[in-house]
Amino acid sequence: MTTTYSYACKEFPGMEACPGRFYAETEDELWKLIELHAAVAHGEDAATWPAEDRAQLKALIKTERAEN
Numbered sequence: 001m002t003t004t005y006s007y008a009c010k011e012f013p014g015m016e017a018c019p020g021r022f023y024a025e026t027e028d029e030l031w032k033l034i035e036l037h038a039a040v041a042h043g044e045d046a047a048t049w050p051a052e053d054r055a056q057l058k059a060l061i062k063t064e065r066a067e068n
């Protein structure tokens with residue numbers, strides 16, 4: 001049983017044009033990918049994100065379970 005955590009940047013309001021899409025085995029790893037992407041692609045510093053932005057982003061994280 002493997003869980004895949006995924007996030008599509010374009011689902012965040014204002015990011016509709018971004019093709020960035022990330023997959024990871026843990027939510028911790030996914031956050032790292034999202035934060036790195038935000039820095040490289042959008043020039044954002046994740047350390048400055050307000051709690052409500054993080055909550056909104058967290059709500060967009062999808063989990064998928066696969067039997068294997």
Ligand SMILES: [Zn+2]
Pocket residue numbers: 009010015018019020037041042
């Ligand atoms: Zn993006």
